[in-house]
Amino acid sequence: MEGNLLSKSTNVVWHEQSITKEDRRSQNGHNSFVLWFTGLSGSGKSTLANAIASRLYSEKVRNYVLDGDNVRHGLNKDLGFSEEDRTENIRRIGEVSKLFVDAGQVVLTAFISPFQADRKLVRDLLAEKEFIEVYVKCPIDTCEERDPKGLYEKARQGIIKDFTGISSPYEEPENPEIVIETNNSTIEESVEQVIKYLKENDLI
Numbered sequence: 688m689e690g691n692l693l694s695k696s697t698n699v700v701w702h703e704q705s706i707t708k709e710d711r712r713s714q715n716g717h718n719s720f721v722l723w724f725t726g727l728s729g730s731g732k733s734t735l736a737n738a739i740a741s742r743l744y745s746e747k748v749r750n751y752v753l754d755g756d757n758v759r760h761g762l763n764k765d766l767g768f769s770e771e772d773r774t775e776n777i778r779r780i781g782e783v784s785k786l787f788v789d790a791g792q793v794v795l796t797a798f799i800s801p802f803q804a805d806r807k808l809v810r811d812l813l814a815e816k817e818f819i820e821v822y823v824k825c826p827i828d829t830c831e832e833r834d835p836k837g838l839y840e841k842a843r844q845g846i847i848k849d850f851t852g853i854s855s856p857y858e859e860p861e862n863p864e865i866v867i868e869t870n871n872s873t874i875e876e877s878v879e880q881v882i883k884y885l886k887e888n889d890l891i
């Protein structure tokens with residue numbers, strides 16, 4: 688996507704809102720931030736994001752899951768899987784996440800987000816403690832065995848081009864706040880690991 692970092696909006700002036708992020712947090716009784724899940728297809732991002740969302744919901748923490756497959760049906764349906772399009776995909780999700788944080792919500796994002804620079808761009812959009820990178824780590828062999836949507840098989844057959852881990856790169860996070868090894872832990876254990884982190888860091 689050409690020139691996606693250039694602003695074409697001129698003569699626009701920021702308007703302060705009467706209700707602030709702090710007001711909304713205070714009314715909700717909890718912080719707002721992004722839990723940014725990143726990892727290979729089939730590593731467990733969506734499964735964990737949804738399991739944690741249910742747990743947060745039961746604890747009355749307002750939250751919303753943004754998922755790669757779903758967002759690509761609407762907001763980002765004009766984007767494919769070239770490096771440029773993935774970068775634009777993550778940039779838009781970062782901006783949407785920032786709006787949710789401003790609205791006082793906990794956002795759980797489940798995107799492969801394979802590039803370090805793109806994830807850093809989102810981190811830099813947000814304040815400290817508003818971006819929690821969760822590396823959903825799983826060997827590609829296990830992801831391929833799981834193959835919940837049959838995509839690895841199609842990628843191996845060359846039917847799907849530029850498939851992450853097969854014909855398109857995945858850059859591992861260098862310094863994620865949380866690492867979950869889904870081939871070594873159950874879904875329940877992983878949920879507890881994340882909830883423990885959030886409580887220990889006074890985020891919820």
Ligand SMILES: Nc1ncnc2c1ncn2[C@@H]1O[C@H](COP(=O)(O)OS(=O)(=O)O)[C@@H](OP(=O)(O)O)[C@H]1O
Nearest residue numbers: 728729755768773776798799800801848849850851
């Ligand atoms: N070429 C290729 N590479 C990777 N993934 C592919 C591809 N084509 C389709 N899919 C499906 O799209 C989901 C990934 O979309 P994302 O928006 O998360 O990707 S990215 O962050 O922009 O890289 C991904 O979802 P998950 O399996 O949940 O990760 C796939 O279902």
Ligand SMILES: Nc1ncnc2c1ncn2[C@@H]1O[C@H](COP(=O)(O)OP(=O)(O)O)[C@@H](O)[C@H]1O
Nearest residue numbers: 728729730731732733734833835869872873874
């Ligand atoms: N410990 C685990 N954590 C998360 N998912 C697991 C685990 N063990 C097996 N799975 C399975 O792996 C698959 C992961 O798929 P999904 O959550 O869609 O991954 P992603 O969103 O990363 O593509 C699901 O079928 C899930 O049930």
